[in-house]
Amino acid sequence: MAEASGLSPALSSAEKNPLHLQCGECPIRHRAVCARCDNEELTALENLKYYRRFEAGQPVVWSGDRMDFVASVVTGIATLTQTMEDGRRQMVGLLLPSDFVGRPGRMIAGYDVTAATDLVMCCFRRKPFEEMMATTPHVAQRLLEMTLDELDAAREWMLLLGRKTAREKIASLLAIIARRDASLNLRRASGKLMVDLPLTREEMADYLGLTLETVSRQISALKRDGVILLEGKRQILVPDFDRLLEEAGDDCDGGIPG
Amino acid sequence: MAEASGLSPALSSAEKNPLHLQCGECPIRHRAVCARCDNEELTALENLKYYRRFEAGQPVVWSGDRMDFVASVVTGIATLTQTMEDGRRQMVGLLLPSDFVGRPGRMIAGYDVTAATDLVMCCFRRKPFEEMMATTPHVAQRLLEMTLDELDAAREWMLLLGRKTAREKIASLLAIIARRDASLNLRRASGKLMVDLPLTREEMADYLGLTLETVSRQISALKRDGVILLEGKRQILVPDFDRLLEEAGDDCDGGIPG
DNA sequence: CGCCCAGTTGACCAGCTTCAACGGGTGTGG
DNA sequence: CCACACCCGTTGAAGCTGGTCAACTGGGCG
Structure with missing residues (x-):
């Protein structure tokens, strides 16, 4: 190139x-x-x-x-x-x-x-x-x-890796990506939103300290439970961002102020 | 002082x-x-x-x-x-x-x-x-x-939390503490050395993303296998630092150069 | 068409957690 | 002084989460 x-x-x-x-x-x-x-x-x-x-x-x-x-x-x-x-x-x-x-x-x-x-x-x-x-x-x-x-x-991330469950890890990852690209567009993540997953299941697993099988299963589980909807494999629709944060186990304010 | x-x-x-x-x-x-x-x-x-x-x-x-x-x-x-x-x-x-x-x-x-x-x-x-x-x-x-x-x-630490086994985590913690207080004394960690553990089992567990029981068990296991010797509960004698590094799963050079 | 890759799902198993009991040291109060 | 509580640590037994191994699907492409 x-x-x-x-x-x-x-x-x-x-x-x-x-x-x-x-x-x-x-x-x-x-x-x-x-x-x-x-x-x-x-x-x-x-x-x-x-x-x-x-x-x-x-x-x-x-x-x-x-x-x-x-x-x-x-x-x-x-x-x-x-x-x-x-x-x-x-x-x-x-x-x-x-x-x-x-x-x-x-x-x-x-x-x-x-x-x-x-x-x-x-x-x-x-x-x-x-x-x-x-x-x-x-x-x-x-x-x-x-x-x-x-x-x-x-x-x-250390808190996530050391203490969160697989399900919480997935939810946290989605929340983080949603927040980051909301902040790039100078918006605030909330309500209904779309997350464009730039990673394969294996890369997500590497990020989260899991195996790709577990990532796949937990994404399926979150879908079953209505926390997320899949649009293809890499596009994820989040109907309620607060619900996602609950699943992530985060404080609702989502981390460090300032 | x-x-x-x-x-x-x-x-x-x-x-x-x-x-x-x-x-x-x-x-x-x-x-x-x-x-x-x-x-x-x-x-x-x-x-x-x-x-x-x-x-x-x-x-x-x-x-x-x-x-x-x-x-x-x-x-x-x-x-x-x-x-x-x-x-x-x-x-x-x-x-x-x-x-x-x-x-x-x-x-x-x-x-x-x-x-x-x-x-x-x-x-x-x-x-x-x-x-x-x-x-x-x-x-x-x-x-x-x-x-x-x-x-x-x-x-x-993220690598440790995400990918290492309990045994490797313990060995890594000991290696890190040994290295840090060797460097305070301007020595290089190697051979036979003494590690003064400043933490309770629970604090170690909090550090390593484990439970205190697992920490205790793995310390016992490392002792059984001759990787370490206990001098009381908090003093740990390491007969061979390289052996400890092997157990930690680290590259032997132990991290980032420079 | 067949191959490869990303992803899903199932069955089984291991490692770690959970729950519980117990030991030794230390401090406290009768 | 001893009894007691409390903390730190150890060990055992059982259970669960997530890992491992394997089969299968569907899409893209030579």
């Missing part, structure tokens, strides 16, 4: 390949690591950045590989997974648009990063990005904020 | 209360949020800080409470836990000396923080600390680094 510059009009037809997008028109401008940058900083980033695209299923990096860039997810979904020698896998992060990949100061990737759907990432070579972080405060500030948010999310 | 100023000999008798410690003599000086500060910044922090002590078992803050300070653990251990309405609990953080508590920019605590042992914390009122973060880069830089480390730790 991602052919070279101005040529090859055939390519952009099907995929609208954003070989270079102005930061000002970027869909994640207000949420990503660049959110707080002023115009000057943005220009600096503009000169540093380049886009990469990955097809669904492709690896972005493998754990242990050298990784010379950091990046923001622009569109699509990526997963962060850890694998044990015997093959047991656990997803440890779900990267949605505006989420950040890579750790400044570390050049070896700590996790497998995989494109779960077709994916566009806005990349920066590590070194220049680190220099920018050292000289301008806004990038570092925003990155701290985002990292703290991710830490909160990871901790909520 | 550091008697109180000049006065109140009665107070310092039983507990050696460090009512004020010079930053230069602080045991966590080189690892805490202040690690990178220069002398000037350190003086500023010196004027901001105050110590608080908590007895084992005491709450530091409850989730949902207003929290007007942030703090570093100086000595002792604190736990971060989340609780569901029906009482299920999951520990989401284990705070050892030099670890940071509280989130700049947020005034409501997101978790229950409890002293697992007698605890001394170096506290800063939130507002002045936030101002300091905004004006001097070193505190914010170090906090970002620490937060990224915590995120890595949380993700390793």
